[in-house]
Amino acid sequence: MLKTRICNIELRNPAILAAGVMGSMASSLNRVYCSGAGAVVTKSFSLEPNTGYKNPTTVEVTGGIINALGLSNPGVDNFLDELRAVEDDVPLIASIYGASPEEFQEVSSRIEEYVDMIELNVSCPHAMSGCGASIGQDPELTFRVVSAVKDAIDVPVSTKLTPNVTDIVEVALRAQEAGSDALTLINSLGPGMRIDIKTARPVLSNAVGGMSGPAIKPVAVRCVYDVYRAVDIPIMGVGGIRDYRDAVEFLFAGASAFQVGTAIMYSGPVIFRNICRGLKRFMHEEGFSSIDEMVGLAHD
Ligand SMILES: Cc1cc2nc3c(=O)[nH]c(=O)nc-3n(C[C@H](O)[C@H](O)[C@H](O)COP(=O)(O)O)c2cc1C
Numbered sequence: 649m650l651k652t653r654i655c656n657i658e659l660r661n662p663a664i665l666a667a668g669v670m671g672s673m674a675s676s677l678n679r680v681y682c683s684g685a686g687a688v689v690t691k692s693f694s695l696e697p698n699t700g701y702k703n704p705t706t707v708e709v710t711g712g713i714i715n716a717l718g719l720s721n722p723g724v725d726n727f728l729d730e731l732r733a734v735e736d737d738v739p740l741i742a743s744i745y746g747a748s749p750e751e752f753q754e755v756s757s758r759i760e761e762y763v764d765m766i767e768l769n770v771s772c773p774h775a776m777s778g779c780g781a782s783i784g785q786d787p788e789l790t791f792r793v794v795s796a797v798k799d800a801i802d803v804p805v806s807t808k809l810t811p812n813v814t815d816i817v818e819v820a821l822r823a824q825e826a827g828s829d830a831l832t833l834i835n836s837l838g839p840g841m842r843i844d845i846k847t848a849r850p851v852l853s854n855a856v857g858g859m860s861g862p863a864i865k866p867v868a869v870r871c872v873y874d875v876y877r878a879v880d881i882p883i884m885g886v887g888g889i890r891d892y893r894d895a896v897e898f899l900f901a902g903a904s905a906f907q908v909g910t911a912i913m914y915s916g917p918v919i920f921r922n923i924c925r926g927l928k929r930f931m932h933e934e935g936f937s938s939i940d941e942m943v944g945l946a947h948d
Pocket residue numbers: 666667668669691692706713715717719743769772808834835836859860861862864886887888889907908909910911
């Protein structure tokens with residue numbers, strides 16, 4: 649009943665681990681899959697190692713958290729060992745980032761044979777300059793990054809977009825025109841900030857970071873809804889999902905699958921099994937026999 653596919657990748661269910669949470673090591677990616685996820689996305693990695701920002705890098709706020717890890721990662725050469733150690737039956741999506749179309753292309757080419765899909769992070773709101781949202785806020789640069797990757801590899805590509813733009817539909821359309829096979833909506837919102845009232849200083853070492861968790865869900869659902877009307881490629885919805893009701897909203901808005909990040913920090917990876925159970929029950933009660941029947945229903 650929950651089986652679905654995205655870009656011809658068979659998924660036992662549409663609940664996917666989002667980039668950045670429990671995604672740095674093969675052991676945790678395997679564990680999340682064992683806990684019931686339909687697929688897993690790695691933490692974003694780049695051509696060269698990156699130490700990211702100093703602590704503190706995350707802070708809790710009403711409705712979620714703000715993080716500014718700064719895309720810390722050990723670089724593609726070290727990450728390859730993790731990709732190779734992910735169990736064969738786990739649908740594996742690698743999240744990558746870079747500062748130029750050439751860097752994205754290079755990383756994609758090196759990992760292509762080990763992954764089922766590549767997610768292009770052109771949307772991180774706290775990346776160092778030239779990376780992340782500074783690409784995804786520019787439709788033409790987004791086009792160039794996606795084109796460069798699509799020229800080089802054969803596995804499907806999903807472009808992960810930022811909500812921090814005037815018109816997310818414009819960027820989505822350019823990504824589609826460049827050959828993106830899917831879209832992931834949305835990366836964290838912001839930047840946001842929390843100030844420590846005892847020290848009168850921002851809490852995060854980077855001062856600002858990306859907001860995630862339940863508070864951003866309405867924005868994420870709206871982005872999926874708007875983009876679904878405009879594009880012909882599948883969407884993975886992400887932002888604030890905690891239970892099956894949240895997931896159903898994303899499916900109805902137009903997502904073919906959904907990703908979960910922040911909620912894992914509160915509930916652990918068992919959240920995937922719980923969401924899937926609730927979703928199955930809901931589908932049974934409401935008379936749906938497949939995920940496909942639910943996708944985009946809010947538009948009818
Ligand atoms: C601690 C943390 C680290 C993250 N790291 C990444 C990352 O490396 N790459 C990326 O594309 N998104 C990253 N994200 C964003 C999530 O994948 C997701 O788009 C966002 O958090 C909204 O979903 P959520 O509310 O379910 O967490 C990160 C989020 C958090 C909370």
